[in-house]
Amino acid sequence: MTNIVVLAKLVPDLVEELEIAESGTALDMEWLRLIINEFDNHATEQAIILKERSGGEVTVIAPEAEGANEMLYTIAAKGADRLIMLKGDFEDGINNHALARAFAGAAKELKPDLVLTGVQANDDLDGSVGPLVAEYLGMSYVGYISGVSVSGETVVARKEYPGGLIAEMEVTLPAVLGIQAGEEPPRYVAISKVRQMMKTATIDEQEVGDLDASGGAMVQRMYVPEAAERAEMLEGDEEEVAARLVEIFKEAGLV
Amino acid sequence: MAANTISHFSPFTQEFYQSLFDVADGENIKTCLQCANCSGVCPLGYVMDFPPGRMISWLRAGIFDEVVESDSVWMCVSCYACVEVCPKNIPLTPGLMTRAKEEMLLAGNIPTELQSALEFSQRYGNPLGESPRKRAEWANGLEPEVPIMRKLKRPVDVLWFVGDYPSYHPRVQQTTRAFFKLLNALGIDFGILGPEESSDGDSQRLAGERGLFEVLAEKNGKAFSKYEFGEIITTDPHAYNALKNEYPALGIKYPVRHYTEFLVEHLDGIKALLKGNGEMRVTYHDPCYLGRANSVYDAPRELLEAIPGIELVEMEHNRTTSLCCGGGGGGMWLDGFQWEKSGARLSDWRVKEAADTQADVLAVACPYEPPRFEDAAKTVAGADKLIVKDIIELLADAL
Ligand code: SF4
Numbered sequence: 001m002t003n004i005v006v007l008a009k010l011v012p013d014l015v016e017e018l019e020i021a022e023s024g025t026a027l028d029m030e031w032l033r034l035i036i037n038e039f040d041n042h043a044t045e046q047a048i049i050l051k052e053r054s055g056g057e058v059t060v061i062a063p064e065a066e067g068a069n070e071m072l073y074t075i076a077a078k079g080a081d082r083l084i085m086l087k088g089d090f091e092d093g094i095n096n097h098a099l100a101r102a103f104a105g106a107a108k109e110l111k112p113d114l115v116l117t118g119v120q121a122n123d124d125l126d127g128s129v130g131p132l133v134a135e136y137l138g139m140s141y142v143g144y145i146s147g148v149s150v151s152g153e154t155v156v157a158r159k160e161y162p163g164g165l166i167a168e169m170e171v172t173l174p175a176v177l178g179i180q181a182g183e184e185p186p187r188y189v190a191i192s193k194v195r196q197m198m199k200t201a202t203i204d205e206q207e208v209g210d211l212d213a214s215g216g217a218m219v220q221r222m223y224v225p226e227a228a229e230r231a232e233m234l235e236g237d238e239e240e241v242a243a244r245l246v247e248i249f250k251e252a253g254l255v
Numbered sequence: 256m257a258a259n260t261i262s263h264f265s266p267f268t269q270e271f272y273q274s275l276f277d278v279a280d281g282e283n284i285k286t287c288l289q290c291a292n293c294s295g296v297c298p299l300g301y302v303m304d305f306p307p308g309r310m311i312s313w314l315r316a317g318i319f320d321e322v323v324e325s326d327s328v329w330m331c332v333s334c335y336a337c338v339e340v341c342p343k344n345i346p347l348t349p350g351l352m353t354r355a356k357e358e359m360l361l362a363g364n365i366p367t368e369l370q371s372a373l374e375f376s377q378r379y380g381n382p383l384g385e386s387p388r389k390r391a392e393w394a395n396g397l398e399p400e401v402p403i404m405r406k407l408k409r410p411v412d413v414l415w416f417v418g419d420y421p422s423y424h425p426r427v428q429q430t431t432r433a434f435f436k437l438l439n440a441l442g443i444d445f446g447i448l449g450p451e452e453s454s455d456g457d458s459q460r461l462a463g464e465r466g467l468f469e470v471l472a473e474k475n476g477k478a479f480s481k482y483e484f485g486e487i488i489t490t491d492p493h494a495y496n497a498l499k500n501e502y503p504a505l506g507i508k509y510p511v512r513h514y515t516e517f518l519v520e521h522l523d524g525i526k527a528l529l530k531g532n533g534e535m536r537v538t539y540h541d542p543c544y545l546g547r548a549n550s551v552y553d554a555p556r557e558l559l560e561a562i563p564g565i566e567l568v569e570m571e572h573n574r575t576t577s578l579c580c581g582g583g584g585g586g587m588w589l590d591g592f593q594w595e596k597s598g599a600r601l602s603d604w605r606v607k608e609a610a611d612t613q614a615d616v617l618a619v620a621c622p623y624e625p626p627r628f629e630d631a632a633k634t635v636a637g638a639d640k641l642i643v644k645d646i647i648e649l650l651a652d653a654l
């Protein structure tokens with residue numbers, strides 16, 4: 001029986017325009033809509049597929065955020081057994097080093113055989129969570145995984161490489177895997193089932209105490225990319241534009 | 256009459272069969288004659304493993320698991336054609352077919368395309384995946400300013416429920432703006448909910464997601480309850496159907512009319528404004544949720560006939576026999592899936608019929624249709640000159 005832990009977080013939903021907070025170092029949380037990190041959603045699906053195929057127990061750990069309850073109940077409705085929410089000062093300023101330490105602290109207690117998390121997230125400013133957690137737990141890590149099967153003390157993970165190459169790797173447990181895609185796309189779960197879970201499932205809330213963000217990057221300034229004034233619009237008919245282009249190429253030493 | 260319980264049923268099949276009686280006239284299912292009219296008239300019955308009649312015969316034999324294992328119930332576009340022809344008045348569309356989809360959904364047997372529309376509806380309150388804050392952006396720059404209830408802070412005669420596609424779909428936004436023009440020309444006192452409006456949820460319900468429908472209805476009910484208005488009008492027959500026939504059971508009860516019913520009441524005022532827009536041969540497509548589901552057949556035709564220069568001609572299938580555009584019951588979000596299974600698009604068949612009438616214009620009264628029929632007209636032989644317009648647009652053009 002495999003004890004699987006999934007680490008999931010909510011990230012900014014890009015359906016809304018992002019705004020920068022007055023501090024100038026973070027996103028404005030007030031207007032932010034949060035959504036489960038797509039890759040964490042895949043990690044969740046992979047965990048539930050493993051449980052359905054080879055048995056085991058799935059625990060999901062998520063930091064507190066607006067919508068985290070709903071996310072956890074939805075994952076429970078899909079088949080997760082245990083829900084943990086980390087409570088702490090996760091508002092602005094937290095980096096992945098701090099989050100990974102909090103994740104590792106909670107995961108260690110559970111003595112997991114396998115830890116699955118998304119390979120990346122759109123708000124990763126200081127590296128992705130997976131390798132950091134692996135470091136803090138003293139486990140091995142393999143990322144960009146798109147399929148896992150468990151056999152005894154080891155798992156076989158399919159790792160994607162650029163250029164359409166796939167490697168099958170045998171990884172000794174316990175280990176952390178960064179999931180690129182689950183074997184199947186994340187499933188749909190009817191709202192009635194989620195509502196049922198809200199009534200029956202419990203979320204275990206755990207205080208994380210002081211967050212240790214050391215080693216991570218600190219944001220000094222966050223801003224929208226500034227347009228450089230390097231573009232020159234060429235006016236005139238085809239002949240004139242072509243002549244001007246040739247001139248520019250000559251100036252640049254290209255012809 | 257057959258018994259309520261059949262002893263050799265599995266508990267699952269038993270429970271499913273029993274639940275069909277909860278729908279209005281649901282018990283009629285016991286009287287099914289197995290005449291197969293339903294399966295024959297069904298536009299996609301020929302590719303379904305279990306068209307309605309056959310599903311009933313399997314159910315009677317106590318076998319339902321196979322139905323849930325087959326994904327062919329996702330071919331059903333909730334068009335009410337089967338209900339229309341059933342001699343025993345069995346509510347096949349709202350009952351059997353929708354209940355079967357609900358079981359499919361609970362079993363997780365659901366096409367990915369549909370899944371995204373449902374997730375979007377849950378998350379953003381519209382199936383298109385657009386920002387809910389941008390729900391009233393179609394109104395940007397219009398003169399006079401579109402009245403939003405939250406800012407208006409006074410009772411209005413008419414609350415205009417705009418709907419999903421009219422709010423967000425670029426083609427349908429044109430119809431929405433034309434309706435705004437029309438309401439103003441008629442001097443109607445109205446307001447919209449803007450970002451407080453959510454999807455009506457009817458197509459999600461008919462696609463098997465009853466829970467989601469209830470969540471969306473509750474949100475709309477809450478928004479309605481904040482304001483004072485005489486009645487609700489909408490350009491969307493799906494929203495109309497939800498508000499009229501489904502919301503009341505959830506305690507959300509308001510008088511509601513489709514815009515065609517509303518405008519017909521103002522026909523004299525409209526006629527005084529209409530100048531005409533040239534000679535045109537027009538054929539009208541009855542949307543399933545205005546026609547068969549709600550028996551509104553005359554109002555749209557009266558409006559069209561009021562426009563100077565328009566000659567109204569009928570397609571072979573019209574009124575109760577109208578052919579579905581393929582967008583209902585989740586079909587709007589299953590185009591790829593249904594095309595893979597059937598190799599056919601229902602909107603193509605409809606556009607072919609329209610072209611056969613030699614009409615210049617195919618008039619519609621549902622926001623699902625302009626995009627669907629315009630796409631079809633691009634590929635159907637002989638339909639390349641066919642113009643697709645909502646009745647609203649034909650009226651606004653003739654002002
Ligand atoms: S509602 Fe329409 S598509 Fe569905 S079974 Fe009946 S006839 Fe067929």
Ligand code: SF4
Pocket residue numbers: 286287288289290291292293294307308311340341342343344345347
């Ligand atoms: S049309 Fe009505 S009576 Fe005939 S097979 Fe279908 S459901 Fe039964």
